[in-house]
Amino acid sequence: MNQLQPNGAVSNSDAVPTMPSDFTDLLDEEINLAGGEFQEDEAFHGAVGRTMYDTPASKDNTVTILLPAEEIRRVPSQSLVRIKSRPLDKGGDGRQYIAAVVEGPFAEPDGLRADAPLVVTTTVRGATFTPRYHGRVQVEILGEEIDNKLVPPRFRPLPNSPVVVIDETETAERLRLLGDVTIGLAVGYESVPVSFSTERKDVLPRHTGILGTTGGGKSTTVSGLIGKLGTSGVAVVIFDTEGEYTQMMQATDDAGMLAALAQRGLEPQGVKNVGLYHLVGRATTNAQHPDRRQFCLKYENLSPYAVMEILNFNDAQQERFLKAYDIARRLMRDPKINPFSKEDEEKVFELDEMEEGYPRLTLQMMYELVRICADTVEGAENFDYLRVKAFRDNLPQIRSVIKEAQLPKVISSWRKVQGSLSRLLRLKIFDTPQATTPDYKAMTKPGRVTVIDLSDTDSPQINNLVISEILRGLHLQQDENYQASEKGESMRKVVVVIEEAHEFLSKERIKQMPVLHQQIERIAKRGRKRWLGLMFVTQLPQHLPDEVLGLINNYVLHKIADINVISRLKRSLGSVDEGLWNRLPNLAPGQAIISFAGMTRPLLVAIDPTPCRLRMIE
Ligand SMILES: Nc1ncnc2c1ncn2[C@@H]1O[C@H](COP(=O)(O)OP(=O)(O)O)[C@@H](O)[C@H]1O
Ligand SMILES: [Mg+2]
Structure with a gap:
């Protein structure tokens, strides 16, 4: 036998x-x-797998695909596949779909559950029993392909349809990842760069949020983007609250970053054409930089209503402040006190006091007027403190205007207003002779990068004043640039990066300073038409109100662990699938979910390491 x-x-x-x-x-x-030797259906040639029959757990718009073990590595997470139903005469419906891998690939033992005692025990004992296995992935249908176009699917792929992998070139086209600025490489692919276009008006000007916990990779992303935007001819202005970006003009010397750059085939290099601004009388973290200027704020750019907000005036104080402001307006119209230019006349004519202050009115003038009013109420007669020459020279006339004005009494409220203005004066950041306001025309030149170093102000209030004033200046400049573009000049593109955006735009602050924030919101809305894109960077997105999240169209989401934040983001970002959201709390530094306007679907991306130097902050 x-x-x-x-x-x-x-x-x-x-x-x-x-x-x-x-x-x-x-x-x-x-x-x-039996009909001859087994011939694989032609439709299955080159296929990596087949769609599975549905189970009670199946969900609309997602399909399970089964594949042999040797094909698993060809269908990584996020990759695109084409599901081809067989032709009508072969029992199919002839339809063709494009789908993206949203879960898996998973390896499952053939004919056994992965957690069967037999499998578990043998694995623990040294894996003498390793069953054959197959792969399983879950895909989300992106659309049905008709004449090479993707249309919303009306049917579901049939079971047992062949599935083929879409190559990386077609993937980049399908996912619309092409453009002049590359953010990084799509995770799961050999080499699919994820890029966006600075040419498109519906991307950067529609505002960007870069969110994630500390250490997630935000600053690396931001500094890398700044360099690339500059190279693409976009002007970038960054509000650098920690002084982290002041050495961007140098190449990185961080060992980890150098290694990451080498691996990605990139060279370390500094950002070109960087100008550095710091507030007059405040230090900068890079005093050596040759292209460095101090700047001051102009009181006349501040709406009187914004001033009252910043100084936190109560009703009585507001009444007195507005009274003094009224007097200021009348006096400023007197040519002896204030010789107006034609331009000023025009400005006054169009003045929107919710947006700006009175032309040529300085903080010193306002302070002195309030003080004269207070003294008048008190009956004091000594005005030796006057420093504004026009006021000293015209004191009798000023006093008669003030007398006519029927000042509200209660001296303590007047003195409070006077004290607050005096504190603002002592900051020495308004209308100083040794510094000018930022040069917005130069800042909006193509490829110009401007770092506003705010590291030495140690006051969120001052930062907010600076940010609002410069934003306003840039907005007005972009208005002007827009007019020029109508006459044939090419439109200047500007991106403004606001680091620690929660300090500037938190719910709390918005409540404290509604006037200032309405201004910002108006700028954000008009910025869309004027090519002024805002980029909000924060580790505390939970502090951003819905109004601000509502302004954001592009997202870079680094690691976020807070479940509440994730669920809030889910509401504003419908396009991210559950599989990606689930990965958000566990992302490695430098990984991020990218969802930019214009992309077919959000992607997990390994962000390019930055070639320039970031200053270490404790
Ligand atoms: N794209 C990246 N490539 C390589 N390493 C990165 C990347 N992003 C972040 N890292 C690493 O993580 C660290 C923290 O990143 P950083 O950008 O400072 O985070 P955040 O600004 O969110 O606090 C970096 O110093 C670097 O070591
Ligand atoms: Mg940072």
């Missing part, structure tokens, strides 16, 4: 007859009867 030996060989034994000689002929006959 033929015996199966332990080694699988068959031993000859006389007890058993040999195989009939016509055995193979018989077999061939059987095969012919």
